[in-house]
Amino acid sequence: MTAFVELDHPGPSATDGEIAAINLESARRGAWARFAQDPSLPGVAEAIVDDERLALQFLGDLDALDRLDVLALQFARADGSSRAVLVRAEVASTAHRFDDARGYLARAAQMGAPREAIERQVLAIDQACGVKLDAVLAARREVATASGRLEDLVPLGSLLADLERFAEADTVYRRALSSYDDVSPFPLAWVCFQLGMLWGELVPEPDPNLAAIWYRRAVGYLPGYVKARVHLAEIYASQGRMGDAEALLLPALSSSDPEVNWRFADVLTAQGRFEQAERQLDTARSGFEQLLERHLLAFADHAAEFYAGSGNDHRRALELARTNVDNRPTRRAVEQADAIAMIADAA
Amino acid sequence: MSDHVDGPRSIGDPAADLSDLFAFTSPESPARTVLAACVFPSAGEDAIFSNIINYSIAVRRVTVASVGNSAKFQPADDEIRFSFRFDVLKRDAAGKAIQRGVCTLPEGGELPLTVNDEKGASTPEGDIRVFAGLRSDPFYLAWDAGELKRLPNLLQHTNVLCIVVEFDTRRVLDPTKGSLFGAIAETVPPQQRSLIAPAIPRIDWIGRPEQTNIRLYNPALVGIDDLRDLWNQQTPFAIPKQLQPLFLQRLKDSLANWDMRDGKADWTPDALAANASVFLDDFLLFDVAKPINDESHLEIEKSTISGLPYQTGGGRTVDANSIDILLTWLVNRDREFLQGGATGATKPGIKVFPYFATPNTELQTVAESVELAATPDDVWSLIGQFGGAWHPLTARVNLTGAGIGQLRTVLTLDGQKIVERLEAVDDAKRVLRYSIVAGVGVSHYTGTLEVKLKGSGCVVDWRAQFLATDKTDRAVKVMVSTWFKTGLESLKPRFGAAA
Numbered sequence: 067m068t069a070f071v072e073l074d075h076p077g078p079s080a081t082d083g084e085i086a087a088i089n090l091e092s093a094r095r096g097a098w099a100r101f102a103q104d105p106s107l108p109g110v111a112e113a114i115v116d117d118e119r120l121a122l123q124f125l126g127d128l129d130a131l132d133r134l135d136v137l138a139l140q141f142a143r144a145d146g147s148s149r150a151v152l153v154r155a156e157v158a159s160t161a162h163r164f165d166d167a168r169g170y171l172a173r174a175a176q177m178g179a180p181r182e183a184i185e186r187q188v189l190a191i192d193q194a195c196g197v198k199l200d201a202v203l204a205a206r207r208e209v210a211t212a213s214g215r216l217e218d219l220v221p222l223g224s225l226l227a228d229l230e231r232f233a234e235a236d237t238v239y240r241r242a243l244s245s246y247d248d249v250s251p252f253p254l255a256w257v258c259f260q261l262g263m264l265w266g267e268l269v270p271e272p273d274p275n276l277a278a279i280w281y282r283r284a285v286g287y288l289p290g291y292v293k294a295r296v297h298l299a300e301i302y303a304s305q306g307r308m309g310d311a312e313a314l315l316l317p318a319l320s321s322s323d324p325e326v327n328w329r330f331a332d333v334l335t336a337q338g339r340f341e342q343a344e345r346q347l348d349t350a351r352s353g354f355e356q357l358l359e360r361h362l363l364a365f366a367d368h369a370a371e372f373y374a375g376s377g378n379d380h381r382r383a384l385e386l387a388r389t390n391v392d393n394r395p396t397r398r399a400v401e402q403a404d405a406i407a408m409i410a411d412a413a
Numbered sequence: 414m415s416d417h418v419d420g421p422r423s424i425g426d427p428a429a430d431l432s433d434l435f436a437f438t439s440p441e442s443p444a445r446t447v448l449a450a451c452v453f454p455s456a457g458e459d460a461i462f463s464n465i466i467n468y469s470i471a472v473r474r475v476t477v478a479s480v481g482n483s484a485k486f487q488p489a490d491d492e493i494r495f496s497f498r499f500d501v502l503k504r505d506a507a508g509k510a511i512q513r514g515v516c517t518l519p520e521g522g523e524l525p526l527t528v529n530d531e532k533g534a535s536t537p538e539g540d541i542r543v544f545a546g547l548r549s550d551p552f553y554l555a556w557d558a559g560e561l562k563r564l565p566n567l568l569q570h571t572n573v574l575c576i577v578v579e580f581d582t583r584r585v586l587d588p589t590k591g592s593l594f595g596a597i598a599e600t601v602p603p604q605q606r607s608l609i610a611p612a613i614p615r616i617d618w619i620g621r622p623e624q625t626n627i628r629l630y631n632p633a634l635v636g637i638d639d640l641r642d643l644w645n646q647q648t649p650f651a652i653p654k655q656l657q658p659l660f661l662q663r664l665k666d667s668l669a670n671w672d673m674r675d676g677k678a679d680w681t682p683d684a685l686a687a688n689a690s691v692f693l694d695d696f697l698l699f700d701v702a703k704p705i706n707d708e709s710h711l712e713i714e715k716s717t718i719s720g721l722p723y724q725t726g727g728g729r730t731v732d733a734n735s736i737d738i739l740l741t742w743l744v745n746r747d748r749e750f751l752q753g754g755a756t757g758a759t760k761p762g763i764k765v766f767p768y769f770a771t772p773n774t775e776l777q778t779v780a781e782s783v784e785l786a787a788t789p790d791d792v793w794s795l796i797g798q799f800g801g802a803w804h805p806l807t808a809r810v811n812l813t814g815a816g817i818g819q820l821r822t823v824l825t826l827d828g829q830k831i832v833e834r835l836e837a838v839d840d841a842k843r844v845l846r847y848s849i850v851a852g853v854g855v856s857h858y859t860g861t862l863e864v865k866l867k868g869s870g871c872v873v874d875w876r877a878q879f880l881a882t883d884k885t886d887r888a889v890k891v892m893v894s895t896w897f898k899t900g901l902e903s904l905k906p907r908f909g910a911a912a
Contacts, residue, residue: 079603081426081463082501088510092457093427095775096571100455102778102878103859107567108557140780143865143872247613249465249602250426 077243077258080251083288087125090252093117101137105144111137112149115156120252122160126292126321131161131361148179155187162363162393164191193225196396203229216242216253220260227260228397232269239264251287258284259294266301274301285314292321296329303329308337324353328372335376347376358386366390367399370406380410427453428463429600429616432573433552434470436596436699436728439579440764446582446701447768448472448495449731450598450619451550451573458775460547460574461512462499462528466616467601468576469496472586473650475595475698481720482687486694488595488650493519493585495578497545499528516543516578519585533577533767540581548575548769549760551731552622555753556740559632561674563754565837565846570759570857570878572772579766582701592703593713595620595696597649617645620695621711622735627743628692629660631667633674650696657693664689671743679746687718688743699728707732715742731762731769776857777886779893780876783901787908789864789871793843795907796862796873799835804900820850833860853892854883870911873901 080086094117100110114137122130138157142150155170168191171184185205192202206222219242226235243257258280266277281298284291295314302311315330331346354369354377367390373383387403432454439445448470453460462468471494478485499514512528518541526534529546536542550573553566582588599618625641640663647653652660668689672680680688691714698713699705700723709725710733716723729735734756741751760770785792795803799821800812806826813820817838823831831852836859838845843865849858858879865872875897881889 079465081428081465084502085428085461085464085512086426088459088461088502089426089428089453089456092453092460093455094457096455096457099457099570099776099778099878100567102776102780102876103569104565104861143782143867143874144863146865247602248426249429249463249616 077283078246078254079249080254080287081249083251083255083286083290086251086288087290090117090120090125094121101140105141111141111145111153115153115160119160124252124255124288124292125290126318126323126326128322128357131364134160148174148177151177152179152183152187159187159191159194160364161361162194162366164195164363164394167191190221193221193228194396195394196228196399199225199229210238214245216246216257219245220253220257223257223260223264227264227268230397232264235264236261255284255288255291255294258287259291259297262294262297266297274304277301289317292318292323292326296323296325299329299333303333303336308333312337322353324350324357325368325372327353328376332376351377362389363393366393367402370402374406374409380406380413384410426463426466426616427456428460428574429466429602430454431598431600431617431619432550433622434596434598434619434697434729435551435731436594436697437705437730438701438726438728439766440762440768441766444582445579446586446699447577447579448596449575449577449767449769451548451552451575452600453572453574454550455568455571456547456550456573458547458572458772460572461502462497462514462545462574464499464501465603467496467498468598469494469601470576470578470596470598471495471649472594472596473696474591475593475696476591477593477717480717482683482718484687484691484714484718486593486595486691486696486698486714486717488694488696492650495519495543495576497543497576499545514545516545516576531767540584542579542766544575544577544767546575546767547572547772548767549573549758549771549773551758551762551769552735553753553755553758554736555755556736558627561740561744566755566758568758569755570773570776575767575769577767577769586701588701593698593700595650595694595698597696599649613646614648615645618647618649620649620697621692622729623739624692624695627671627739628667629663631670633670634667637663637666652693652695661689661693664692668692668743671740672746674744677745679744679748684718684746691718697727697729700726702726705730707734708738709733710735710738711742715747732757774880776878776880777890778876778878779890779897780874781894781897781901782872782874783904784867784870784872784911785904785908786870786911789843789866792871792873792904792908793840793864796864796904797838797840797843797845799838799845799847803903804896805903806896806899823852849879853889854881855879855889856882868911872911873904875901 097110097113097117100107101114118130118134121127134157138154141153151170151174155167158167171187175184189202189205192198203225206225210218210222219238223235223238226238239257239261246254262277262280265273278298278301281294284294295318299311299314311333315326318326327346327350331343334343354372357365358369366386370383370386373379383406387406391399391403431450431452433451435449437447439447450470471492473488473492475486475488478487496517497514499512502510502512505511514526516524524534524543526543526545533542533544550568550571553568555564555566557564597618597620600616602616604612625644629640629644665686668685672678703726705726705728707730709727710729712725713723713727737751737753741747744751759773762768763770800810802810807823808826809824811822817835819835821833829852832850833847834850836846836848844863847860849855860877863874877893
């Protein structure tokens with residue numbers, strides 16, 4: 067019988083999250099220094115992509131997208147091989163420029179890039195765009211079954227959740243958590259966050275208490291996990307626990323993610339601290355606009371949600387939601403656009 | 414790289430990834446032996462040990478069981494083990510993060526230590542001294558291992574986390590019972606972590622350098638399974654009998670490929686099989702009764718396979734050119750020394766405890782470029798001349814010497830004198846690399862000028878890395894950047910800017 071991590075089980079132990087974050091920054095900067103020494107050094111540009119994506123995903127370091135653009139450009143100038151084209155595809159995909167990414171992958175294929183590297187990226191793009199999902203599911207299952215590794219199980223769980231097969235997604239996520247035998251806290255925090263999303267936002271009848279447990283675990287593994295803090299703070303705020311929500315968000319304000327300012331503004335508003343809230347909303351608004359200027363497709367959905375809510379600009383919200391649907395017509399993207407259209411009509 | 418990033422699992426947490434192991438006689442005292450291991454390849458300025466990994470160096474007495482083509486080194490069952498554990502970060506009174514740890518000694522005692530404290534920690538008797546902290550990476554790899562092509566040091570200016578143990582040889586190893594030893598290092602995670610699979614016994618381990626990235630995973634062997642994770646899971650000194658044929662065959666295939674990299678067969682099949690068999694027993698051999706120096710690495714194995722009594726203590730010093738010693742042995746069996754593209758690490762070892770050089774600070778980087786409406790060759794014919802005075806802020810350029818190593822003295826319009834050395838030039842690829850010898854407040858300066866085809870024109874990239882010495886980083890970056898931009902902009906009127 068398979069024993070999965072249950073709620074009363076603490077889960078696998080991992081390197082302390084503060085240490086891991088410092089070491090990620092160390093590895094990231096070290097890789098950039100080596101790239102500057104010689105951009106073509108084996109594996110270095112690819113390592114930078116990995117490190118920057120971790121900084122983006124977990125630490126709310128949104129400047130990572132700008133750095134990745136610089137990397138892609140400099141690497142393409144320095145290296146005429148398919149490596150540089152694969153990196154460009156990865157960078158474009160990270161910024162949700164999926165059409166660009168597909169173009170680069172086609173070029174990489176013509177240049178003889180390894181088939182597995184191309185297929186891995188195509189799979190991720192198809193999943194992100196919600197296309198060919200039956201084929202993606204079959205491929206994800208095959209990969210996850212073969213490796214049994216967390217990094218292959220989590221995308222499968224995410225896809226199952228997109229397909230509304232929630233119980234199965236939960237099982238796969240908990241299997242991922244249970245099977246982990248490494249010591250980095252990043253993958254563990256990632257699974258816990260996904261479980262929080264599943265139970266807090268994706269299932270038809272959300273269970274905020276269960277979601278909060280998983281978000282707390284994500285933050286426990288990685289105190290600097292900005293998105294997990296934001297989502298947990300939202301639950302606390304919805305339960306009237308404004309002090310707890312504020313305590314969660316305060317340390318995350320130093321990140322460059324405007325969603326932190328937005329949620330913090332909501333907490334301040336609920337406490338009647340309107341002037342402070344207005345300042346936070348202004349910061350969030352300008353933060354989103356700056357991001358949209360540089361990386362429209364990467365932030366269209368989050369900014370749409372902001373403008374549909376506290377950002378209070380329904381026309382802008384609808385425009386962004388439609389941009390997002392055009393870029394990746396997933397079920398969630400369409401639902402978001404429909405919901406915002408209804409709000410805009412009603413306003 | 415020696416054992417750097419040698420498997421998918423070890424990439425998870427770089428602080429668990431072992432890169433190197435050393436065993437040498439203390440430069441401070443011939444009566445003491447030093448064992449050291451490094452983790453976290455290519456670390457930056459602030460790397461920290463994991464708080465849940467057990468970092469160990471273990472030593473076993475070894476006997477020469479057989480020589481020649483049946484060469485065999487037999488380890489004893491008893492083990493002398495030093496294990497390091499580290500805490501989560503604490504803040505000192507000034508709010509600075511500090512990490513403390515403890516070294517568990519072979520007889521069970523514990524020695525508390527503070528990470529990065531260069532003095533280390535000693536037992537009251539002074540027979541054992543330990544250190545843990547960030548240091549300059551002592552390893553240097555200056556080869557493209559796939560094509561056996563020389564490169565600059567791929568690990569230039571990187572750091573690693575080191576654990577160092579120095580001890581009284583007589584008291585800890587008792588050489589009267591035999592002076593030959595084998596050492597390994599390993600990183601062990603907490604046990605019983607995975608709920609649906611057996612706990613992994615270790616994340617990484619290392620004996621001799623390059624067991625994984627050169628011998629078991631020869632980059633020139635196409636279409637082979639990556640055995641590195643499987644190898645890293647095995648118990649040092651005790652590779653299971655059922656897996657030995659798998660690893661041995663891989664070693665034979667790999668060594669046969671290495672032998673033919675220069676097109677000449679220097680190894681007979683029997684000798685090659687003996688070499689593979691010796692490398693299968695992967696521990697770093699050292700003999701405390703014989704001299705260990707920068708050249709003695711692998712001498713014990715080499716002499717024994719050749720049927721001769723070994724003359725040195727083998728081991729591996731901080732400055733040993735281990736990669737070139739190994740490649741020479743594998744490729745031509747010491748017929749001709751294969752010198753890679755670098756002759757030393759970023760910093761040599763130091764003669765006093767903890768023997769590994771201070772960590773490197775982060776290099777400053779400046780990169781500028783310009784796109785021109787001219788062919789790369791046309792542009793290169795102007796700026797690819799090391800002695801050319803094409804830069805508009807240059808008054809005169811004097812050349813001293815010729816070829817690689819030549820010096821150019823640049824007299825600037827404002828009266829400065831800068832001396833630069835040509836480090837490498839490739840006219841076919843239109844790239845040159847130079848360093849600054851004098852005249853600018855920088856050290857470790859490496860400049861690269863390169864012209865590449867772009868569309869119907871070209872792009873000129875000019876980049877540099879350096880440490881500012883006399884002024885602030887920002888001030889020197891502005892100065893270098895201005896120099897680059899001015900030079901590159903001056904090319905537009907000559908060649909036309911790209912549309």
